[in-house]
Amino acid sequence: MTASHTTKPLKPLSILFAASEASPFAKEGGLGDVVGALPKYLSRMGHDVRVVIPRYHSVDCRKYALRLLPGTLVVPMGIIGYMYCGVYEGRLPGSDVPIYLLEHEQFFGRPGLYQQDGQGYMDNDNRFVFLSKAALELCKMLDFHPDVVHAHDWHTGIIPALLNTSYLHDRFVGDAASLLTLHNMQHQGNYYPGLMEVLDIGWKHFNYLELEIDDQVNLLKGGIYHATLLNTVSEGYAREIQTAAFGCGLEGAVRDRSADLSGILNGVDYDEWDPAADRFIAAKYSAKTVKKGKAACKRDLQGVMGLPQRDDLPLFGIVSRMVKQKGIDVLAEAIHRILEMDLQFVIVGNGEPWAHFYFGDIAAMYPEKFACFIGYNESLAHKVEAGADFFVMPSAFEPCGLNQMYSLAYGTPPIVRATGGLDDSVENFNEAVMSGDGFKFWKHSATALFDTIGWAAWTFFNNPKGMVALRKNGMKKRFTWEVAAAKYEELYRLAVLRRRGGEYYRNRFGG
Numbered sequence: 001m002t003a004s005h006t007t008k009p010l011k012p013l014s015i016l017f018a019a020s021e022a023s024p025f026a027k028e029g030g031l032g033d034v035v036g037a038l039p040k041y042l043s044r045m046g047h048d049v050r051v052v053i054p055r056y057h058s059v060d061c062r063k064y065a066l067r068l069l070p071g072t073l074v075v076p077m078g079i080i081g082y083m084y085c086g087v088y089e090g091r092l093p094g095s096d097v098p099i100y101l102l103e104h105e106q107f108f109g110r111p112g113l114y115q116q117d118g119q120g121y122m123d124n125d126n127r128f129v130f131l132s133k134a135a136l137e138l139c140k141m142l143d144f145h146p147d148v149v150h151a152h153d154w155h156t157g158i159i160p161a162l163l164n165t166s167y168l169h170d171r172f173v174g175d176a177a178s179l180l181t182l183h184n185m186q187h188q189g190n191y192y193p194g195l196m197e198v199l200d201i202g203w204k205h206f207n208y209l210e211l212e213i214d215d216q217v218n219l220l221k222g223g224i225y226h227a228t229l230l231n232t233v234s235e236g237y238a239r240e241i242q243t244a245a246f247g248c249g250l251e252g253a254v255r256d257r258s259a260d261l262s263g264i265l266n267g268v269d270y271d272e273w274d275p276a277a278d279r280f281i282a283a284k285y286s287a288k289t290v291k292k293g294k295a296a297c298k299r300d301l302q303g304v305m306g307l308p309q310r311d312d313l314p315l316f317g318i319v320s321r322m323v324k325q326k327g328i329d330v331l332a333e334a335i336h337r338i339l340e341m342d343l344q345f346v347i348v349g350n351g352e353p354w355a356h357f358y359f360g361d362i363a364a365m366y367p368e369k370f371a372c373f374i375g376y377n378e379s380l381a382h383k384v385e386a387g388a389d390f391f392v393m394p395s396a397f398e399p400c401g402l403n404q405m406y407s408l409a410y411g412t413p414p415i416v417r418a419t420g421g422l423d424d425s426v427e428n429f430n431e432a433v434m435s436g437d438g439f440k441f442w443k444h445s446a447t448a449l450f451d452t453i454g455w456a457a458w459t460f461f462n463n464p465k466g467m468v469a470l471r472k473n474g475m476k477k478r479f480t481w482e483v484a485a486a487k488y489e490e491l492y493r494l495a496v497l498r499r500r501g502g503e504y505y506r507n508r509f510g511g
């Protein structure tokens, strides 16, 4: 006799995303893209996903039809006392996913998300501890029992520690598992020890394994120690951060949790980034019409950036935060040498003030060859992806990187330093067999960047078949959120099992 097995479908999960950014409401980088996209795909899989972020001054309530919920959230801020905030409710565009935006004039009613004029806000510690605690308090207000709280980077990185301490017996979140996604190890939330009094989880957690480092409170370290599970946004970066070169001082803490750490490459929101449907570009195109389409987009980009409209020169593009992580210093060192070649270069970005002046001067020195736009501009970002012949990313480190994936979709071969997600998502061009979709270099140096740009320029002039192959191979690649979301679901389920153990099994299998 054979036993018949019936598998009960797994219960959908309740998941709370707590983060400092979510596109399109508030975004400074890829973190916003991820938090704005991943919940939609999880929700399509049947999960009950909710997102909480601050309501920054820049969030336009009317534009997103945000509704102020009745009631006030009470947030215990330790030695500061109780603080209060209002809650706006909206939906992630194109979905039913509820997003909650915390209204607190003192903390979030200012022009920047994290900083102003290159200076981080002095009270970022309290601002983001407030966000972390308020996210958990919100569950009470919503009568929401999350199976998993998904925290992101240092801003909400302390949530796993809160769940294991002051919220351990909370009726709503006490048994919630936590997943901490490490998007960037460079920013850790390092503050004076007195922050322990605001966290109010007990000084015993201020020790070298948990929250303390160099006599400071490190919010990210607390999260790394306490999270049920951890992940980074590429497999490569998950390996890298266990080394001193990439761990930014927390490599030991990460290595201690290496068994619980995985890497999931971000997806691309192809609704936003598709050359066949892009509302920002001069001509829409597909893989079949890429040559003609890109030629029109290139002329448009040259026109917008004030460069001569030359089809015969290779055009290199960058869209990036102008910070050292992105290799902007290496580019600054190489740029004169690069511009000795027959080519054009455009940059769209903002960040460190020195870079604004430096590249502004370069534009004045080489008006026929180099142009830059200092600032954040979505439409220009799309125009560069479509109009450039090559997209340049000389990052010192890159946890995932989204722009190289966008540029692959736009038939714009990326030129990348082989690190983290750049290494994982780009395949080096092999002229002999016409495989690959971009150009890679390994050394983080001006010479390596210069050489690789030279290789790409040479390909443009002398290897038209190679150009066709590069574009075609890149456009075939897909980094879908469906694939990434399925991997996240697995992690959530594993985290719930870890947190609730037998009880979960009993509910699931009716034991």
Ligand code: ADP
Pocket (backbone or CB within 6 Å): 028, 029, 030, 031, 033, 319, 320, 321, 348, 349, 350, 375, 376, 377, 378, 381, 400, 401, 402, 403
């Ligand atoms: P990071 O999060 O480290 O900045 P990512 O590559 O993950 O890097 O994501 C960057 C995101 O921000 C992309 O969507 C990119 O197009 C966008 N972006 C960065 N700088 C600008 C800018 N100056 N104007 C428009 N978009 C920008």
Ligand code: GLC
Pocket (backbone or CB within 6 Å): 029, 030, 031, 034, 183, 184, 233, 266, 398, 399, 400, 401, 402, 421
């Ligand atoms: C960080 C990383 C970037 C990544 C993004 C989204 O900002 O710098 O590489 O793509 O987070 O995960």
